[in-house]
Every structure is written in structure tokens, then in C-alpha cells.
Amino acid sequence: MVSRVIPVDSFDFVLFGATGDLARRKILPSLFHRFQIGQFDDSSRIIGASRSKMDQGEFQTLVSDALTEFGGIPADAQPDVDRFLALLDYASVDAKGDGGWSDLGAKLRDGVVRAFYLSVAPSLFGAIAGQLKSTGIADDDSRIVVEKPFGHDLASAQALNAALREHFEENQIYRIDHYLGKETVQNLMALRFANSLFEPQWNSHHIDHVQITVSESISVAGRGEYYDKSGAMRDMVQNHLMQLLCLTAMEPPSTFEPNAVRNEKLKVIESLEATPMDNIVRGQYRAKAGDDSYRDHAGDPASRTESFVAMKVEVANWRWAGTPFYLRTGKCLRERVSEIAVYFRKPPHNIFGEDNAIDGNMLVIRLQPDEGITLKTTIKDPGPGGMRLTSADLDMTFADSLPEAGRPQDAYERLIMDVIRGNQTLFMRGDEVEAAWTWADPIIGAWDNSTRVPQPYDQGGSGPEDALLLLHRDGRRWRPIGA
DSSP: OOOOOOOOOOEEEEEETTTSHHIIIIIHHHHHHHHHTTSSOTTOEEEEEESSOOOHHHHHHHHHHHHHHHSOOOGGGHHHHHHHHTTEEEEEOOTTSSTTHHHHHHTOOTTSEEEEEEOSOGGGHHHHHHHHHHTTOSOTTOEEEEESOOOSSHHHHHHHHHHHHTTSOGGGEEEEOGGGGSHHHHHHHHHHHSOTTTGGGOSTTTEEEEEEEEEOOOOOTTOHHHHHTTHHIIIIIIIIIHHHHHHHHOOOOSSSOHHHHHHHHHHHHHHBOOOOGGGEEEEEEOOBTTBOOHHHHHTOTTOOOOSEEEEEEOBOSTTTTTOOEEEEEESSBSSOEEEEEEEEOOOSOOTTOTTSOOOOOEEEEEEESSOEEEEEEEEEOSSSSSOOEEEEEEEEEHHHHOGGGOSOOOHHHHHHHHHHHTOOTTSBOHHHHHHHHHHHHHHHHHHHTOOOOOEEEOTTBSSOHHHHHHHHTTTOOOOOTTO
16 A cells, blocks of 8 residues: 555745745755655745845755755655756745835736745744735735744734734634644544544543653754743643643544634643642753753853753543643653653453552554554463463554555645645644643743742753652653653
């Protein structure tokens, strides 16, 4: 079985911030890979836009270099690269002024989908949205894509949403979170709602607790000044981990339709109880031989910004009452791992005696690396000698189980094509973003008003000691990072 490719109609894709790092690393290579497998053809157009002065040929060279550096392009793919480069054009545009907009408009065609990707600072969202509408470049069927951060707090998120909605309808706005484009995240919904084995057990009667981990092995080197204004709570918890929590905890939508799915996600956020400070641990990695500390990278010897957060949260509804969700994320940890671990309750009675302890089953959904799903089960230890129990994994690593699916898709590939199709299922709605900030703001405010500093932790470990105690006091343990 080869993964089926569903072509999209011809489109004009305008990439603001086309010379930036995200564009070169992710967006442009993703577009090339979709073109290479035939998801769109030579009739579509990709137009770069930024302040930089360059002509079409110079932009094509920039993109060619980006594909070589970041696209993983084999040597025999040069004919495809040449065809892709022929789709490209460029316009130098002043986001806050009038320069270049008429030139950009002249490059666009009538009768095709127009998608505008804003790979720029959020402070430019409103200005670009306004210019697109006032110049007539964007029509009622156009789509506008914006990257996080979606605000710094509730007030700024509301202001950003208002600026976008002043010029575009909500059904035209695509707030992109690349975590939602990962194959395993979507498989979580398929696993739950397409398998009668799991959904009847997906509640507090059968699930003891859930752990959501996004561990990063890298430091904040090179972006310390930016990160110090954000921290792990704003950078990861309020958006990425919140979305994973929503998809894990949400009720079955009536249909797999964008607003039906997003309505259920919103209900989860609105059901989150206020999180006591005793249920939150903040950490900051310290220096070790040969490596700088967080504060060295941030440039502030007194910084109180967290590079690690662990927390216990409760979803106050009938499905999840009594089942906690433990979230953790951090920099400079042991390995780069993103996963959701669902711990099922132990059987109510052990018929095999005290020598055969039984643990509950565990379902692990791995987002990165090596996307896949593992179910930990209890079986008889093979061989003679009586009944001895052991654990065994039912493993579905996608690269091994579905090799015919071909090269793993980057999340941006899937999400960009969803924009062209007009499918908002995997994009955040404005009220979702504001609800997440409504929950996060009191936590951040309490930290700001506290004299407590983040706990130091060693690089290459699993975070501060108190993060372990967060589970130990409940009689539980974190799943080892990289297990």
C-alpha cells in the first residue's frame, strides 16, 4: 500500500518573511516535497515577500540553497528542483507602508485560492492583514496563516485576534501549531474514535493518570534573549502541551469536522481547574563543565525565567474526575522526546499471587523521534517453571510497521496543504487561544508576584528534584525520558 496523495487545486501561495529562518528550514522545503510527489503541479505559484531587495532569480537561488541545506534532496531530484524553482517569484514589500503592494498584487491570479503565510513577528500581523484587504489583494476566499506566539498573555492575544478579525473572517484565519500536524497526533484521534477497544476505556474508571512530556536536549543558546521574555510556560505549555492535552481528553465530536473538533477542545480548556502553585514546579538549567547555564545564554545573571515546567492539572468533568494529567517540558534534558503516556488502572484482583505483581497497561503515543504507538501488556514469561508474569510491548513504530507509506512527512507539509484545501481541523480557533491564556495568565502572574526562583537542575537529566516529588507524593513515577 502506497500512501495516497490527493491533489489540490491550483493556488497562489504568498510567503511573507520568505528570507527568514523558518521559511528556509521548514516552509519552502515542505512545499517542495508536496510538489515533488504530485500534490500540486506547475500551474501553482509561490511568491516570496519581504523587505529585502532581490529579483526573481536571486530568490530562486536562495530557495535552491535552502532545499540543499534543509530539504534532504537527493542528487537525482534536480529536475524536480528545477521545475519547483520555476514556480517561484518574489516581491519586495514594506509591511507597514505602501511600498511593493501593487507589485505583489500584479503577480497574483484571479480564480485560484490565495493563501498568505505570515512567517513574521506577531507585531506585523495586523499591518499585513490590513494591507492585504485595503489593496484588494485578499478576497473573501483567501486564507491567512499566522505562526505562534499568539500573544504574550490574554490581553495581547485578544488584541491580535481583533486585528486579524478586523480584516478576515474566523474561517479564513489559520493559527498554525506544527505539533498538530504530526502523524501521531492525528493517529491519537483515530486510535480513540475508530477502535472500540479503547474509547470505552478512555475515562477515569479505567485510566489512572496521563503523562505528557515534551523534552528537549538543546539549550536556549542563540535565542536566549527572546526565550527569557517567554519561558517554558509561554513557549511550550500554553500552546503545544495544551493542544496535546485537549486531543487526549476531549469528548468525541459529532463529526470529524473542523468546528466540531475545535468545540470539544475548547470544552477541555474551559474544564481545567485552577492549578495550585504546589502542583507546579519551575526549573532553570545550571552550568556544567564546558557548558553555559541558562542565565549565561539569557544574558541576565538574575533571570527568574523558567527553562523547565512540570505540573499536575485536573480536568473537572465527568469523564476525567479523579484522573490527573501530568505535564512537563524543558530544555537541556536527557533526550529529545515528545510523547503521551496513558496509564491504565491495575486489574481489581490479582489471581496470580503476591510473587506476580501486576501493573496496569500503558499506552505510549510517541510524537518524536520515531513516531509510533506502543501498548505495554502483561503476559506469561515463556518457558517452563510455572506461571511467571512479565511485560511485553505491542509496538507500532510507523517507519517499521508501514514502510510502504514512504518518507515521513514534516508536519508543515500536511498543514500547508490543509490551508489550501480550506480544512481548519488542525488549526487553533481564536477562542481556543484566548481560553488557554485565561488559564495560563494566573499561573504566570503568581510567579511574577512571587520571590521564589526556579529550581536549578543539571543538564542532561530529567529536571529538578521537586518534579519527581510531584508524582512521588501521589504514589506515582514519571516515565523515564527516552525509555
